[in-house]
Amino acid sequence: MLWFILKRILWSIPTMVLISIATFIIIQLPPGDYVTAYIAELEETGESISALEAVELRKSFGLDRPMIVQYWDWISNIVFYGDFGLSLDWKLPVSDLLWDRIALTLMISTLSLLLTWVIAIPIGVYSATRQYSVFDYVFTVLGFLGRGIPDFLLALVLMWMGFAYFNFHVGGLFSPEMADAPWSLAKFWDLLVHLWVPVVVLATGGAAGLLRVMRANMLEELGKPYVETAYAQGMGEREVVWRYPVRVALNPFFSTVGWALPALISGDVITAVVLNLPTTGPLLLRALLNQDMYMAGGFILILSIFTIIGTLLSDILLTLTDPRIRHA
Amino acid sequence: MRNPENLLEIENLKVSFQMRNFTLDAVKGIDLSIKPGEVVGVVGESGSGKSLTARAILNLMPRTAQTAGSVKFKGRDGVVSVLDHGRESRTMRELRGGQIGMIFQEPMTALSPVHSIGQQVMKTLTLHTDQRKKALEDRAAELMDLVQLPDPRGMLKKYPHQLSGGMRQRAMIAMALSCNPSLLLADEPTTALDVTTEAQILNLIRGLQEQFNMGVMFITHNFGVVAELADRVTVMNHGIVEETGTIDEIFYEPKAAYTQKLLSLIPRLPEYAMADNVEAIPAQPAAFSKKADEDVVLKVENLKMYFPTQKDWRGRVTEQLKAVDDVSFTIRRGETFGLVGESGSGKSTVARAILRAYQPTAGTVSFQAPDGNFHELTELQGDRLRRMRAHMQMVFQDPYSSLNPRMTVEQLIGEPMVNQGETNQKLIREKAAALLHQVGLKPDMLSRYPHAFSGGQRQRIGIARALVTNPSFVVLDESVSALDVSIAAQTIDLLRELQETLKLTYLFITHDLSMIANFADNIGVMQKGKLVEAGDTVSFFANPREAYSRRLLNAVPIPDPRRARRLQARREKEALSA
Numbered sequence: 001m002l003w004f005i006l007k008r009i010l011w012s013i014p015t016m017v018l019i020s021i022a023t024f025i026i027i028q029l030p031p032g033d034y035v036t037a038y039i040a041e042l043e044e045t046g047e048s049i050s051a052l053e054a055v056e057l058r059k060s061f062g063l064d065r066p067m068i069v070q071y072w073d074w075i076s077n078i079v080f081y082g083d084f085g086l087s088l089d090w091k092l093p094v095s096d097l098l099w100d101r102i103a104l105t106l107m108i109s110t111l112s113l114l115l116t117w118v119i120a121i122p123i124g125v126y127s128a129t130r131q132y133s134v135f136d137y138v139f140t141v142l143g144f145l146g147r148g149i150p151d152f153l154l155a156l157v158l159m160w161m162g163f164a165y166f167n168f169h170v171g172g173l174f175s176p177e178m179a180d181a182p183w184s185l186a187k188f189w190d191l192l193v194h195l196w197v198p199v200v201v202l203a204t205g206g207a208a209g210l211l212r213v214m215r216a217n218m219l220e221e222l223g224k225p226y227v228e229t230a231y232a233q234g235m236g237e238r239e240v241v242w243r244y245p246v247r248v249a250l251n252p253f254f255s256t257v258g259w260a261l262p263a264l265i266s267g268d269v270i271t272a273v274v275l276n277l278p279t280t281g282p283l284l285l286r287a288l289l290n291q292d293m294y295m296a297g298g299f300i301l302i303l304s305i306f307t308i309i310g311t312l313l314s315d316i317l318l319t320l321t322d323p324r325i326r327h328a
Numbered sequence: 329m330r331n332p333e334n335l336l337e338i339e340n341l342k343v344s345f346q347m348r349n350f351t352l353d354a355v356k357g358i359d360l361s362i363k364p365g366e367v368v369g370v371v372g373e374s375g376s377g378k379s380l381t382a383r384a385i386l387n388l389m390p391r392t393a394q395t396a397g398s399v400k401f402k403g404r405d406g407v408v409s410v411l412d413h414g415r416e417s418r419t420m421r422e423l424r425g426g427q428i429g430m431i432f433q434e435p436m437t438a439l440s441p442v443h444s445i446g447q448q449v450m451k452t453l454t455l456h457t458d459q460r461k462k463a464l465e466d467r468a469a470e471l472m473d474l475v476q477l478p479d480p481r482g483m484l485k486k487y488p489h490q491l492s493g494g495m496r497q498r499a500m501i502a503m504a505l506s507c508n509p510s511l512l513l514a515d516e517p518t519t520a521l522d523v524t525t526e527a528q529i530l531n532l533i534r535g536l537q538e539q540f541n542m543g544v545m546f547i548t549h550n551f552g553v554v555a556e557l558a559d560r561v562t563v564m565n566h567g568i569v570e571e572t573g574t575i576d577e578i579f580y581e582p583k584a585a586y587t588q589k590l591l592s593l594i595p596r597l598p599e600y601a602m603a604d605n606v607e608a609i610p611a612q613p614a615a616f617s618k619k620a621d622e623d624v625v626l627k628v629e630n631l632k633m634y635f636p637t638q639k640d641w642r643g644r645v646t647e648q649l650k651a652v653d654d655v656s657f658t659i660r661r662g663e664t665f666g667l668v669g670e671s672g673s674g675k676s677t678v679a680r681a682i683l684r685a686y687q688p689t690a691g692t693v694s695f696q697a698p699d700g701n702f703h704e705l706t707e708l709q710g711d712r713l714r715r716m717r718a719h720m721q722m723v724f725q726d727p728y729s730s731l732n733p734r735m736t737v738e739q740l741i742g743e744p745m746v747n748q749g750e751t752n753q754k755l756i757r758e759k760a761a762a763l764l765h766q767v768g769l770k771p772d773m774l775s776r777y778p779h780a781f782s783g784g785q786r787q788r789i790g791i792a793r794a795l796v797t798n799p800s801f802v803v804l805d806e807s808v809s810a811l812d813v814s815i816a817a818q819t820i821d822l823l824r825e826l827q828e829t830l831k832l833t834y835l836f837i838t839h840d841l842s843m844i845a846n847f848a849d850n851i852g853v854m855q856k857g858k859l860v861e862a863g864d865t866v867s868f869f870a871n872p873r874e875a876y877s878r879r880l881l882n883a884v885p886i887p888d889p890r891r892a893r894r895l896q897a898r899r900e901k902e903a904l905s906a
Binding site for chain 1: 386388416421422423424425426429430432433434437438439440441442443444451452455456487489500503504
């Protein structure tokens, strides 16, 4: 078991190296560079710079050197000093911009994932054990509605309702007067008041999809002979259902935790933009649009590392919960 | 209770299901009783209601079931009228596992895959006793020992997937017996097992039943198993009891026409098997002595099929499974070659390697096409291989999963023709209709989908599909194993008839020795990838040479109680002298 985990961790190292190279190549791929984008921006406002100035600019950013040198500078600084370079667009260190947002993003996303599970699993189990009952149909309809309504639309509706009827300040994670204040109980409360909208919005879509998956998994497991064996041992229905089929039906959930982690960070850009959330999605979008290569590269790298960590977590969780994988 | 001696009394039990526009009567008023220490065999084909009856005893039927009649069980605290208590009631939960144990057919899926054997056995104990951790573990280990599992303490930590089918079924029995039930319900507990494992499990059940003086209701479709185990037999058919009697009455003086029919249809080992009756050994038919080489249709030489199971980091194979290991045999025109063996012996892999579903690791397979030329199948590729496939076809085991549910019968039967490049729809339809007629179905069924057919009918469609390209060689892979006795008998008759009229050569893969004894001309026995014995059917059954073949034959349940007893006595004598 320990050996298995160690082996997985060792394997993730070469994977990360390859990913970092791929990341760097991808962010270099689009024609032009930050300076081209910068010149275009200047031209739009009627200004312009000479070709010589452009060369100087490139030199000062280090954009004139061979790609492999640029790559090495970039990656060695990250690995040895935790320095993701300077955001060309914001003129700030990338790490300063990144970590704050990643922390908030992780919080929102984790909460919404937990809420997703809290909603989806019990309802899925109920729908499966009482298939074709009135409530099964009700949940089915709600599930399809939740799946069908786009997140950003739901966000708009909630914002409008909060604004029009409850006089909430909606959008963002803090009230304007709290945004730059130091952390305090009041600021924390302010955060909680704002937090529920994005969490609910993000959780609904996920829960609706997940409860269908849970229902289907459960229906399959409930028909298996070991469930009948459990009844024949003398267990009551509640115990049979939660002790046996639910555990097996949860396996697909554990195996997808790994995907959830990166999706948490990159996902739902539209919702985040609509709700004006200081999360990573909008930042990544802007970095990509402006060819802010160190910013974008830092993001993609961190996303990839989360993917690897997530997959590792999934693997470990699965081996813990399913003996068939443990012994394979 | 009518008879105070009875442990279980079922009177006029009816179980029905309300469907959308009709009522399905699954059990139509049956009577059945079991005394303490008595083994009652319940025999019937699928759909006879035998499994549902067992579930009615535990009140564990599907929730939509409607019942009438009574099921009375003499429990430790007096008689319980099972159907008067709720499915979830305390009384029923105490009976289940506590006083009535049940074992199921599928040892693979009847145990929870995510709990250890120990957890599952101890769960039953905690439900019905107040024992604490240490005592629980001791009792669980004792039970492992009782069902003769090796290393009882270590066994508790194992998970079902780490055990073989036979070991799982032992663990299942340990679970069912953990609280000393007075009644054991066994629903086809050996059907999914190999014949040698089946014999061991039957021995175990009989031993434990005598040791604890349990009443046993043993449900099976196999008359051989009943003959080995039961004191009394109840024959069920379409939800009614055809007849009940002592084992000798049922086997030697059956009254019901249905019982008589079933007994006449079940495949039996020939009289002369295991030199049981030397006078019955037939003289070799003349045709067999003439073994001219030009009659050979298929010649398999040194066939090997290895599958890599482990590779090192450079991708080099470090461990491999020798599924087929150096197998050679020949099949002559018009004959049936029976390839027998237990599961995992490699018999299906041989067939798949011959038909080139796999590329064999080594060896040669030469096949004589209808044009008289020999072709080396292992070397054919692409178009030439596809054309050769027209001459060799296969009929599969499971009539349910081997037909695509989204294709009509016409498309299913016509598909091999389409694969061979036939584009004339009219021709395909005519051919498919003719074949349907030939396999005993109506040509107007062409536009239907598989779900509209019964298992036996589907298998006929599978046979028609195999014959559509006019093959000369057909592989039958357990093609009747999933069918009920009467349907299997009809299908065998059909296969014989087709062999006769179409001059077919069969390679028949099966685990059922009784069936193949009456069908094959030659027999090959496989064990762990090797062909351990091959020869003509009569000599093989009369006097098998290899120890493994003898063990296999010895384990076949004999649907003839007197003969079973005689063989049993002889086996014991042999064991003593050995």
